[in-house]
Amino acid sequence: MGVKERRERQKENLRQEILDAARKLFVEEGYDNVTMRRVAEQIEYSPTTIYLHFKDKADLLFSLCQETFAKLAGQFEALGHEFPNPLSSLKKGLRTYIQFGLDHPNHYLATFVIPYKCDAQERERHLSQDSMGMRAFDYLRMIVAECIRQGMFRPVDVEEASRALWAAAHGITSLLIVHPVFPWGDRERLIDLVIDSMVAGLQSKG
Amino acid sequence: MGVKERRERQKENLRQEILDAARKLFVEEGYDNVTMRRVAEQIEYSPTTIYLHFKDKADLLFSLCQETFAKLAGQFEALGHEFPNPLSSLKKGLRTYIQFGLDHPNHYLATFVIPYKCDAQERERHLSQDSMGMRAFDYLRMIVAECIRQGMFRPVDVEEASRALWAAAHGITSLLIVHPVFPWGDRERLIDLVIDSMVAGLQSKG
DNA sequence: AACTCTAACTTACCGCCGTTAAGTATATCC
């Protein structure tokens, strides 16, 4: 009775083929230039076939981004869960986050920047604890907690500090992606300035 | 020979009518739900008429956003150009910027968040010194310069510090707009935390 | 081997969209 299994394998293969085709278009040309028709053309199926594997375009691209952000979560978790020097771990983590966004601009845009057009149920899905974006956020929160536990931060709420740091990192990431032409000067220096300022601002006065 | 003048006045009126109709749709329903057809329907003209006044949809909505951001620039410039207490002026300015974004979410999105689809020439236009967004940025830079001049900031480059502050402010603004469902906790506190941390981080150690 | 049924896939379409070419009417000018 390996028939059913083979069928499922084939179905899974096609799903992956769709994802790969979509990713290629997505990486090269961004959200709007991925059309169901072009994806279909690439894999040499009719456009409707895609809908047998993905609910709609948003679902397809969301799945795509999840795949990619899983890499970020993996990168983070590979850094380990011990933070002998939490301040430098924090800076390194923020650096990693920002660089990841710059390396995968269209994924970053689709995940965090493009305004949702979907209903509350889908929005919840995008923000759920299971999502890869949130797993990365969890890691940030862990480091922040350690900074606070070791007394290196002034006594601020872990959640609030994490959100504030995320906001700042998101700000520089998204601006650099969306406005590449703006005279940013030395980008690396600017990124470091944002990170260093935020972290310094959260440190205890002593 | 008042004929030509009257004609021009009428033309200007229709242009403004188009802008008003588009703004109504835009504020209520955002970029994607403004369609040339719906704007035309609202003003009871055919869709093509709009193209006699605006090059395309992007031009129409850009003009719209310029109108709105002129208000922000005005708000800033009304605060005066003297900064006896530049640190508190800076915080107040950032606060104003963020609040303005939250009050005009769709304008903010269209101006700073939505990735450009236009060519380099248009991009330049959007970022030019004349644009209202940049006038607001100029004001921020002035305050930062004053902070540095008065020795309240560690000796950092004016441009870099301004960009870093803008990035942080943009980060929290855009996240709050784009992900309204995320558990942000007390938004006001979070906004203040971002602002206070960045400003504190830029201050001189003394 | 013939029949049934199911899953995979396609065809043909819907109702939108931004935009443009071509046409019409109207008011001004000479």
Added chain:
DNA sequence: GGATATACTTAACGGCGGTAAGTTAGAGTT
């Protein structure tokens, strides 16, 4: 009163996301 320019519309193009209905191939059943 005829020419001209301006304002505006009609009708269409090509594209989009998405769906209902139809086709086909092949496994399961007798």
